[in-house]
Amino acid sequence: MQTTITQEKNTTIFALSGRLDSNSAPQFEQQLQDFLREPSTNLVFDFNNLDYISSAGLRIVLNTAKAYKSGHYLFSTCAMQEHVQEVFEISGFDSIITIHSSIDESLSAVKGRE
Amino acid sequence: MKITFRINNDLSELDALLDQLQVLEQKWALSRKTLAEICLVLDELITNTIEHGDGDKGQPIDISLAKTGPKLTIKIVDAGLPFDPTVCKSPDTSLPLEQRRCGGLGIFLARQFCDHWHYNRLNDKNTLTLQKILPEEHR
Numbered sequence: 001m002q003t004t005i006t007q008e009k010n011t012t013i014f015a016l017s018g019r020l021d022s023n024s025a026p027q028f029e030q031q032l033q034d035f036l037r038e039p040s041t042n043l044v045f046d047f048n049n050l051d052y053i054s055s056a057g058l059r060i061v062l063n064t065a066k067a068y069k070s071g072h073y074l075f076s077t078c079a080m081q082e083h084v085q086e087v088f089e090i091s092g093f094d095s096i097i098t099i100h101s102s103i104d105e106s107l108s109a110v111k112g113r114e
Numbered sequence: 115m116k117i118t119f120r121i122n123n124d125l126s127e128l129d130a131l132l133d134q135l136q137v138l139e140q141k142w143a144l145s146r147k148t149l150a151e152i153c154l155v156l157d158e159l160i161t162n163t164i165e166h167g168d169g170d171k172g173q174p175i176d177i178s179l180a181k182t183g184p185k186l187t188i189k190i191v192d193a194g195l196p197f198d199p200t201v202c203k204s205p206d207t208s209l210p211l212e213q214r215r216c217g218g219l220g221i222f223l224a225r226q227f228c229d230h231w232h233y234n235r236l237n238d239k240n241t242l243t244l245q246k247i248l249p250e251e252h253r
Contacts, residue, residue, distance in 0.1 A: 055220035083150040092207030
């Protein structure tokens, strides 16, 4: 899986491409270490090019949401493909994780959250 | 139409297997969504087999996929420690964020994406047989 990290004002965007599964999850988790320890920007996971997510990936998303829950900064996901959206819904994650339909929507949501 | 694989109980080999399954999209005229579901089922169950096994690398896991009209039958056989995923407790998916844990989620997801499953322990082997009925347009 490829991760492209970009910065948009005070928001860090992780754009994932490929499969987030038990094989690629550890590396992704490693990249997120600093963000999880001490959130200092808003965070968006752009899933536009994510073909597939397994429970190993969901675990990372859950831990990220928990790390961001009570802080000043926001965490959201966006642009899920149909199958990925379904996995989130079946797991009940759609009611505990912010899901936007596009990166623009995610960025609008954090406007003013500097 | 049948396809079989043998991998060792190693996550990197599981990854290679999921890559190889991509050919089924063309071969069996599956939608991307259906193929993703099949990969998820295999991914979750085989990851559990690898992680709950006795850690002895080099143990083979045999996987077969057979398609008869709309019915897809998948079999996973391994010689690891007895492990029956069909009796694993499902997570409570209605809990709020702070209380959610990920234990049992993988097996729960695998179960959601197949229509029937059956576990058997025979000759010191775990055999899991799954069935998935393919949607109308792929029969």
